[in-house]
Amino acid sequence: MHFDLLVRNGTLVTPNGSEAADVGILRGRIAAIGSLSSASAGTVIDATGLHVLPGLIDSHVHLREPGNEAVETIETGTKGAVLGGVACVFDMPNTSPAITDTARLDWKRAHIAGRAWCDMGFYVGAAKSNIAELGSLEAEANVCAIKVFAGSSTGDLLVEDDASLEAVMQGGRRRIAYHSEDEYRLQQRRKMFADGGPHLRHMEWRDVETAFLGTRRLMAIARKTHRRAHILHVSTAEELDYLKDFRDLATVELLVNHLTQVAPEAYETLGGYAVMNPPIRDRRHYEAAWAAIRDGSVDTIGSDHAPHSREAKERPWPATAAGLTGVQTIVPVMLDHVNAGRLTLARLVDLMGAGPARVFGLLRKGRLAAGYDGDLTLVDMRARRRIEAAKMAAPCGWTPFDGTEVQGWPVATVVRGNVVMRDDALVGTPAGRPAIFEETRAG
Ligand SMILES: [Zn+2]
Secondary structure (H helix, E strand, C coil), rough: CCEEEEEEEEEEECCCCEEEEEEEEECEEEEEECCCCCCCCEEEECHHHHHHHHCCCEEEECCCCCCCCCCCHHHHHHHHHHHEEEEEEEEECCCCCCCCHHHHHHHHHCCCCCCCEEEEEEEEECCCHHHHHHHHHHCCEEEEEEECCCCCCCCCCCCCCHHHHHHHCCCCCCEEEEECCCCHHHHHHHHHCCCCCCCCCHHHHHHHHHHHHHHHHHHHHHHHHCCCCCCCCCCCHHHHHHHHHHHHCEEEEEEECCCCCEEHHHHEEEEEEEECCCCCCEEHHHHHHHHHHHHCCCCCCECCEEEHHHHHCCCCCCCCCCCCCCCCCCHHHHHHHHHHHCCHHHHHHHHHHHHHHHHCCCCCCCCCCCCCEECEEEEEEEEECCCCCCHHCCCCCCCCCCCCEEEEEEEEEEEEEEEEEECCECCCCCCCCCCCCCCCCCC
């Protein structure tokens, strides 16, 4: 047997569990898993002492291109991804201009060639002006989902009223991804916070009921229209409990920050660098998030990597820009949680591999299995490192985890058989391609 790439002597995390085995990749796909000691290969990696995971997927990033290349681009964002052990990202549409039609999607698909270091899926944004086209847009090649901002965040995409939301759900059939906060409650309460104040007020303005009411409204319309939903960045104990009654319709995303940071401490230590939508909340919600990871009711975790300039983050609240960097740190931060005993490595692979594949209908990624893409994330569970802002690939140059010590570190990233990161250094050239999804013209 001869392979293009052979990874020997690692501990593989496969659908069978953890097993000592080799994995051989040929022409971009996993060709064999098992004892391959007699095989040869163009490139051999000795993974003794390492865990070999399917290439991990961050299904929620904002790479800011086109429109805000000063803080992030497709090239730098995907560099950060592979340096951080992520082999595929799904990029959000709230750029400037937003990705809301076929022409802009075509531009993006062409633009990633020779720039993206990892594979990419594309969200298409719902706007009131393109509701009639959403059914055909979601079938465009390489689209992971339609994204609906039912509450306003960065950018100008917003579909907030029940009639428009119902019209969105009636066009097309794939699962829709939602930013769920109730826009009317947000706007009504904004005047109570006009005087500004400490960053903790962000959590008071965008309160539990703002998120929970948004989710109740969406689920009522989803039930009526029988349309599947993926509720992004669920941030409250109330929603996590409520959504257990909607398993036939709804899947759930949690963010690494909501599993790592707690109010009021996060706001006291990080100021504007803790401000995101939905907000970091108090310990009750943090505990509920971990309980939901343990009981299986969470499908995916993401970083919601959403860079802003330091200037925009350091404006006094409420002018502080909401959003955090994270694609380069999600894997180390989550590996540290594994080492702390909060979840297993198998559950992490479920949340960043099989989970996104199942929720979005992603083809040939998310598990180590013959015939799947040769995407690998190699991790050293014993390595102790410090996360440093100076190492971030994003032009904005900061991370809310600067100075954080973690145990567990990604040491190699492989995308369809191409080794693109070894020991914190980029290798080769940007080989990323559009990811392929079921129910699209590519799938
Ligand atoms: Zn987001």
